[in-house]
Amino acid sequence: MAADGATQRAACGQRRVEGSSRCRDCEIRSRAFCAAFGDAELTALEAVIETISLNANSEVFFEGDTADYIYNVNAGTVKIFKSLQDGRCQILGFPVEGDLLGYPVGDSHTYSAETLTPVRLCRVSRARLRDLASGFPALESKLLEIMAGELAGSQAQMTVLGRKSAPERVASFLVQLSDKSIANGGTGASLSLSMSRHDVADFIGLTAETVSRVLTQLTRDGLIAIPQPYRVDLIRIEALRDLAAAEASI
Amino acid sequence: MAADGATQRAACGQRRVEGSSRCRDCEIRSRAFCAAFGDAELTALEAVIETISLNANSEVFFEGDTADYIYNVNAGTVKIFKSLQDGRCQILGFPVEGDLLGYPVGDSHTYSAETLTPVRLCRVSRARLRDLASGFPALESKLLEIMAGELAGSQAQMTVLGRKSAPERVASFLVQLSDKSIANGGTGASLSLSMSRHDVADFIGLTAETVSRVLTQLTRDGLIAIPQPYRVDLIRIEALRDLAAAEASI
DNA sequence: CGTCTAGTTGAATTATATCAATTCACGTGG
């Protein structure tokens, strides 16, 4: 469904820059950093933003690249990850619509970003954004809020990676996707995955085989159902939450 | 050296509030968020900050507590961590002098904080800080910069926890401490640990026994020396870096 | 001088990784 084979290099032709967009009409603006801008400032924002379309499996940027731009995901799913020398990979997250890609601080990107599905992005020059920000303190507030949210998420994921068992990790991952789906207006009961088992494994610190085994076991136990490989129905979501939430309930 | 036995609850008497401090004379101001304030604004800051002294092994706050204050570590070492229901623990970091404790966003603390050594803290009411911030946009910039640094650190640690072997984890930890020591003006060759083997284990996702075994092996291999349990000399630091840096060198 | 805790070391266990077939889903081309 999502992956279509060869991880072909994103030729320039694949990266269609579609010119300035009309932020006024943007459906996800309220969820993105652009929410910081009032109607009055939108014109300035529109002049600075470009929309880009990418195929599945194309890179957006690499770790270490000069960070001239930051991006907002408009549609589709991206994976952001760090690579080790011998090919090991740690996926840091799966940004979707409304999520920020790249950080407003620092000279170079601290992770690589690659699309999992066809993706539409808004691209903003960091230099221009900085110019804008000087006039709108609300923007830095919003960015601070976003970064704090990401930091809290990273720390929760550190707990998953450092201290949870394989079934707990898988359950945590599913519950997390479910919550995100609910936040975006879905029911959270039926998930459409846009990443492979291997990507799931690289996110929660396991191997693809172990992820597969755990999913099979969860299916046998009646906690989930997998009608198609890229679809997961959460049947007994409270049981999944219990498994995931080895966390102390505050 | 650091731990002195029972994790006694911090009685109120141990939390000595010493009143307002003179930020002007603060030696670590340049390294803390207060660096955002110019000489002119320091008076306002001084009126809002309180200095607090804590014994070793006292809690600063718990995960879930209402976050009325944020803190700056002035001296000593703190551990910040998340707990699971059954007692498992993931340590997120070991803030030292100049580091921020608690985040300027969100209603409650997302982790617990406990001192490892005697600690001096600056405490600022978040409400008052917010008032100050409205006048000084530089403060939010500084906080954004700090949060971005912490986020990058968390993501690096995710890679350690998700994808590295036990020796690589220990080496990563030692190199990280060494770099921090260098950044603070030390040589980075001789480390004074303020945390137990168990705390190290809870930070890098291992058990205390495994940490101990790896340290013994690194000693046998001549990469480090451990003259006292809480002191580690890095003998062949390049070899340690190689071991730690399974990371792709950009 | 004895007690207590942290640390180290050893032996046995186990969860997960690794290696190796199958099976499955899906797009392609006949």
Next chain:
DNA sequence: CCACGTGAATTGATATAATTCAACTAGACG
């Protein structure tokens, strides 16, 4: 429309890194 080929997912057998359980050692402190 169906056979085929391809990559992903699943399943099984085995290996192994790290944990667990347990004993022992060494400082620290009363």
